[in-house]
Amino acid sequence: xxxxxxxxxxxxxxxxxDQFRPNQRQIIEAALNNQDLLVIMPTGGGKSLCxxxxxxxxxxxxxxxxxxxxxxxxxxxxxxxxGIGATFLNSTLNAKQVRDxxxxxxxxxxxxxxxxxxxxxxxxxxxxxxxxxxYLGLACLAVDEAHCVSDWGHDFRPEYRQIKQVRQRxxxxxxxxxxxxxxxxxxxxxxxxLGLRDTSIHIASFNRPNLYYEVQPKTSKSYQQxxxxxxxxxxxxxxxxxxxxxxxxxxxxxxKDGIDALPYHAGMNDQERSENQTRFIRDDVQIMVATIAxxxxxxxxxxxFVVHYDLPRxxxxxxxxxxxxxxxxxxxxxxxxxxxxxxxxxxxFINQKTEQNEQQKARQQLRQVLDYTxxxxxxxxxxxxxxxxxxxxxxxNCDNCRNGNNSEDWTIxxxxxxxxxxxxxxxxxxxxxxxxxxxxxxxxxTQYQHHLLSTYGIGxxxxxxxxxxxxxxxxxxxxxxxxxxxxxxxxxxxxSWEVMRKERSVFIAVPQKANGPILGDDxxxxxxxxxxxxxxxxxxxxxxxxxxxPPYVIFHDSSLRLMAQSKPRSLEQFRQISGVVHSKVQQxxxxxxxxxxxxxxxxxxxxxxxxxxYYQDGLNVEEIARKRSLKVSTIYEHLAKLxxxxxxxxxxxxVSKNKQEYIRLAIKKVGxxxxxxxxxxxxxxxxxxxxxxxxxxxRRL
Numbered sequence: 001x002x003x004x005x006x007x008x009x010x011x012x013x014x015x016x017x018d019q020f021r022p023n024q025r026q027i028i029e030a031a032l033n034n035q036d037l038l039v040i041m042p043t044g045g046g047k048s049l050c051x052x053x054x055x056x057x058x059x060x061x062x063x064x065x066x067x068x069x070x071x072x073x074x075x076x077x078x079x080x081x082x083g084i085g086a087t088f089l090n091s092t093l094n095a096k097q098v099r100d101x102x103x104x105x106x107x108x109x110x111x112x113x114x115x116x117x118x119x120x121x122x123x124x125x126x127x128x129x130x131x132x133x134x135y136l137g138l139a140c141l142a143v144d145e146a147h148c149v150s151d152w153g154h155d156f157r158p159e160y161r162q163i164k165q166v167r168q169r170x171x172x173x174x175x176x177x178x179x180x181x182x183x184x185x186x187x188x189x190x191x192x193x194l195g196l197r198d199t200s201i202h203i204a205s206f207n208r209p210n211l212y213y214e215v216q217p218k219t220s221k222s223y224q225q226x227x228x229x230x231x232x233x234x235x236x237x238x239x240x241x242x243x244x245x246x247x248x249x250x251x252x253x254x255x256k257d258g259i260d261a262l263p264y265h266a267g268m269n270d271q272e273r274s275e276n277q278t279r280f281i282r283d284d285v286q287i288m289v290a291t292i293a294x295x296x297x298x299x300x301x302x303x304x305f306v307v308h309y310d311l312p313r314x315x316x317x318x319x320x321x322x323x324x325x326x327x328x329x330x331x332x333x334x335x336x337x338x339x340x341x342x343x344x345x346x347x348x349f350i351n352q353k354t355e356q357n358e359q360q361k362a363r364q365q366l367r368q369v370l371d372y373t374x375x376x377x378x379x380x381x382x383x384x385x386x387x388x389x390x391x392x393x394x395x396x397n398c399d400n401c402r403n404g405n406n407s408e409d410w411t412i413x414x415x416x417x418x419x420x421x422x423x424x425x426x427x428x429x430x431x432x433x434x435x436x437x438x439x440x441x442x443x444x445x446t447q448y449q450h451h452l453l454s455t456y457g458i459g460x461x462x463x464x465x466x467x468x469x470x471x472x473x474x475x476x477x478x479x480x481x482x483x484x485x486x487x488x489x490x491x492x493x494x495x496s497w498e499v500m501r502k503e504r505s506v507f508i509a510v511p512q513k514a515n516g517p518i519l520g521d522d523x524x525x526x527x528x529x530x531x532x533x534x535x536x537x538x539x540x541x542x543x544x545x546x547x548x549x550p551p552y553v554i555f556h557d558s559s560l561r562l563m564a565q566s567k568p569r570s571l572e573q574f575r576q577i578s579g580v581v582h583s584k585v586q587q588x589x590x591x592x593x594x595x596x597x598x599x600x601x602x603x604x605x606x607x608x609x610x611x612x613x614y615y616q617d618g619l620n621v622e623e624i625a626r627k628r629s630l631k632v633s634t635i636y637e638h639l640a641k642l643x644x645x646x647x648x649x650x651x652x653x654x655v656s657k658n659k660q661e662y663i664r665l666a667i668k669k670v671g672x673x674x675x676x677x678x679x680x681x682x683x684x685x686x687x688x689x690x691x692x693x694x695x696x697x698x699r700r701l
Contacts, residue, residue, distance in 0.1 A: 044327035060137030072114035083583035146177035150189035214399035218339035235304030242310035261287035314365035376509035636689035
């Protein structure tokens with residue numbers, strides 16, 4: 001097919017990319033051959049391109065079913081900015097706007113039409129689709145967030161099950177179903193409920209190499225923990241909380257502490273939710289504090305971190321929510337704050353369920369989450385294993401792999417623990433066994449006379465956390481059994497007795513302290529590109545605000561990062577940047593090239609950039625000099641040049657205000673061309689360094 005041969009040209013011209021991501025080309029070729037498709041691809045993997053690019057090549061209109069108004073509006077805006085004919089029809093439009101858009105569609109000016117499932121299924125819209133099919137042709141029905149069709153999924157929407165009506169009315173129109181997460185059961189449900197035929201199934205790797213996974217123990221001062229965490233991050237972030245009340249409290253306190261944050265949950269009215277989401281997407285605020293109601297299909301590629309302030313209910317939801325970080329492929333962090341108190345809250349809600357099978361399913365999901373949080377193996381391996389994907393080795397990008405674990409022989413401690421389980425009659429849970437081992441004084445211990453057991457108090461040398469870790473490890477290694485009912489009773493098995501009879505050793509992974517903080521790159525070239533990147537982001541924000549669109553519609557962070565690194569000097573070089581489409585070269589090429597040229601002309605020597613980096617990290621002059629093995633006077637010289645160039649240096653920390661005033665008077669009297677003349681005028685109480693700094697400050701004003 002001639003069209004297939006030119007796919008890379010279409011990709012570069014309309015979307016700005018030089019090559020396809022894994023699986024994309026294969027999926028697009030199948031779509032161009034009018035096959036029914038089920039595409040399971042992680043967030044940030046490029047699902048949208050799988051129906052957007054074929055829509056430009058195929059005859060007729062591609063109809064895209066999207067569950068969220070904000071999502072379809074953002075995607076249409078981004079497509080239009082790339083010069084692609086796209087529109088949406090939803091409840092935000094009045095009758096005239098709907099008629100105008102329908103007219104554009106029938107004129108053949110629209111290739112992609114976005115609709116919500118409710119509108120798609122209305123009799124009048126189905127009739128309109130028949131008109132499109134008669135005059136232009138229906139190229140494809142793309143069903144985004146297709147997991148919503150299944151009640152086995154984590155976000156079931158009943159209206160999705162009616163989409164099959166479209167297949168029944170237009171049987172020859174191919175269907176492309178897409179989702180970021182789907183277990184085998186959900187996949188089968190999607191195929192059946194949408195009526196897919198001879199389905200070509202494409203499952204991309206669930207691995208997101210750019211995401212850093214970590215679990216932090218949630219302290220009693222959890223808000224302060226969160227606040228300090230956010231203060232150490234840059235860029236946009238999402239904080240997920242389990243309840244609306246917590247969302248409101250955390251957002252309000254962050255605002256009081258000077259962090260731009262907004263709440264988002266189902267208890268707010270539609271207008272307020274929409275406004276808060278828009279402000280977040282447009283980088284007007286840094287943090288969105290939200291329940292899981294926020295973010296499904298959110299089209300914001302530059303979220304740099306996601307925090308789960310509370311324990312998620314299941315791993316599938318956690319993967320989906322944490323996956324909203326780093327959709328642009330740039331590094332991002334996914335942090336989970338874990339406490340057993342949160343687990344007990346979830347268990348309480350599970351116990352409120354009336355159906356026994358629902359309780360059992362929810363407990364299994366909670367156990368999977370706890371295995372993830374308490375595990376000492378690779379976090380990435382745990383998440384991928386949930387979706388049936390194997391990952392071996394050290395990923396190098398999670399806390400367990402980066403910090404490392406020591407495997408230690410805990411056979412004696414295991415024998416103590418298992419012996420205590422046996423002597424208490426295999427009728428109690430983990431915490432009671434630990435309390436007996438550690439010599440607890442609780443009423444339950446004396447009630448059952450467990451203070452008289454030989455195992456009472458023999459485990460005082462280990463902390464509560466260490467015994468918990470051993471207990472979980474014994475269960476995970478099948479050396480101990482934990483019942484799945486409400487009571488979580490510990491039971492012995494054949495392997496337990498082998499350990500107690502000294503026929504089997506027990507090794508557990510013990511977290512190892514990191515040798516030191518993970519430092520940033522001190523390469524001056526990297527710091528210089530970071531400064532240019534920040535300047536280009538400011539320019540992008542200014543342009544986006546003037547057009548009333550999110551900044552990523554202009555360019556993604558990944559494209560700005562490449563501009564900052566390569567510093568293109570011509571439109572042809574600018575055109576080669578990944579993510580720069582033909583229409584954007586014409587729209588923004590000259591503006592961004594001018595900003596890059598201005599930066600390069602103002603650029604400082606690399607040694608001054610390194611001093612600036614250390615200064616911004618909070619080091620004083622003497623500390624910078626020691627770290628760089630330079631004289632203190634040299635560092636002052638750098639700071640003076642940085643001041644004069646307009647960089648943020650607090651002169652009041654370097655020269656007292658009183659001295660600044662006298663130096664200014666001397667400059668007014670004798671000028672600033674000769675440091676020696678100024679020094680002679682001021683006397684011995686004033687150093688050359690102080691004089692140079694004030695002169696630099698005056699020259700920048």
